[in-house]
Amino acid sequence: MTHKKTRVVLIAILGLLTAIGPFSIDMYLPGFPAMAKDLHTSINTIAYSLSSFFIGLCVGQLISGPLLDRYGRKRPLIIGLVLYIAASIGCVLVHTSDALIALRFVQALGCCVSLVAPRAITRDVFPLEDNAKVLSLLILLLGVSPILAPTFGSYVVAFYKWQDVFIILALIAAITLAAVVFLFKESRPPDTSVSLKPRPILNAFGGVLKNPQFFTYAFVGGVSFAGLFAYLSGSPFLFMEYFGVSKTAYGAIFAIIAAGLIGSSQLNAVLLKKYSSEQLVTASILLQTIIGFVLLAGITTGILGLYGTIAVIFLLFCTLGISSPNTAALSILPFSKEAGSASALLGALQMGLGALAAALTGVFENRTPTPIAIIIAASGLLALVILLIGQRWVKQTPAVEAAVIADAVVEEEEACIIV
Structure with a gap:
């Protein structure tokens, strides 16, 4: 070959x-x-x-x-x-x-x-x-x-x-x-010097968590992104049961909303040429909080309807496409040798908080989408509070360095979703 x-x-x-x-x-x-x-x-x-x-x-x-x-x-x-x-x-x-x-x-x-x-x-x-x-x-x-x-x-x-x-x-x-x-063909031979003992691994994660910048932006990103996981968990009920759309229509709706998240994450690379990662995080989290409460009010009162709900969730996910790569970049910025541990811990925190948000959507059995909207709105508000408090202990990040890393993180975004 x-x-x-x-x-x-x-x-x-x-x-x-x-x-x-x-x-x-x-x-x-x-x-x-x-x-x-x-x-x-x-x-x-x-x-x-x-x-x-x-x-x-x-x-x-x-x-x-x-x-x-x-x-x-x-x-x-x-x-x-x-x-x-x-x-x-x-x-x-x-x-x-x-x-x-x-x-x-x-x-x-x-x-x-x-x-x-x-x-x-x-x-x-x-x-x-x-x-x-x-x-x-x-x-x-x-x-x-x-x-x-x-x-x-x-x-x-x-x-x-x-x-x-x-x-x-x-x-x-x-x-x-x-x-x-x-x-x-094996791309890297086994390395027996790599320790799999819990204590060294946990010590590395503990050292990362003690860094104020990591702690602040990792939790801001994880908490704000928890709204996405609440939506993933609750969207089948929201659209197919509550609004009564067909299975194929649900797939189309999901694709439209996902396109907003992906498109805005690409727009982030353009915005970074003019604004710092800190500015983009603050603005996007604030917008996410506002839009989250608009969603909550609209669903609670029934004003939004199907198309209004799709539009508001689309806008909500556009803010996540901006905040997520920047919070990730700012989280790992202070680390060089520990970058691997920081990256792994960042992913684990995001998935852990996402699992919690997704689980909370199943706690309520009131047959309305209100609990989903509450979790989405609350995740934005809590992220904003953590950000405003945490920024007091975080040293100012060099704008150019943060922008370079955030631009790179855009290319590694979830997709988990994204994982």
Whole structure:
């Protein structure tokens, strides 16, 4: 195989690995009503399976990095994908919501390695000058996946069964596993000097948490982004049950709102040429708080309606597309040697707070979307309070340095969602 073909194959493998995470989160959302009916429970209870997935991502991100360094890239990838496939098949066979919730946690643990490994493999294999190009291709996939996944999932659920979503996820992972086993050559040999003992890992995380800048902006970003996870968890009920839209229409609505988040994150790179990261964070969090309370008032009174609700949530997510990359950049800015620990802890905090927000949407059984709006509004307000208090203890960040990092973080945004 020529060098060019090898490069194309490797990028294709990295693309498959990158897509597994967002598809695992978004593709099954249109199936919530059907799952609730088949498992004899409520949509709010089914939403706990999303919370358990986020918890699994939170835990898994903290351990995936050290495992990939200690045992190389290939072996953890194979184990993670096998675990993911087994859990996905288990989700097809479940008869209770409790089993689904537990298996989604296991599925997330297997998924974590596929989220962390592509970035590490890119740095292992490609020349430094090509890193940005390769990562840009992967980030493009991350950006498109949250739009395609629910739309694709809505058609699967509309014409087949919700279990088929997990069959498709298992097949995607199986194809990826075969590619890793037969086409991927180990990019970094195992390093036995990397410690997997809890104390050194926890000490590193503790040192990061003690930094006022990390603590402030990591929690501001995590709390503000919790509104996204509340929306992810509550959107099937909000649109398909409360507003009565079809499964396919729900997929289209989800795509429109996701486009706002992705588009604004790209606009952030332009804004950074004129404004500092601190200015953008303050402005976007303030706007998020205002829009969140507009959403709460509109839903409580019934003034907004379907189209008004879509428009307000779209604007809300536009503010998140600005605040998220900048809070991430400002969080990791004080670190050099500990950048890996800071990045892992940042991701874990975001997933942990997101899991909490998603779980809270299932606590209330009043058959209205008001609790979802309350959580979204409260997340913005709490983030604003943390920001205003925390900025008193944070030293002024060099504007140019922060802008460079924030611009880079834009290219690594979630997509988790985003993970």
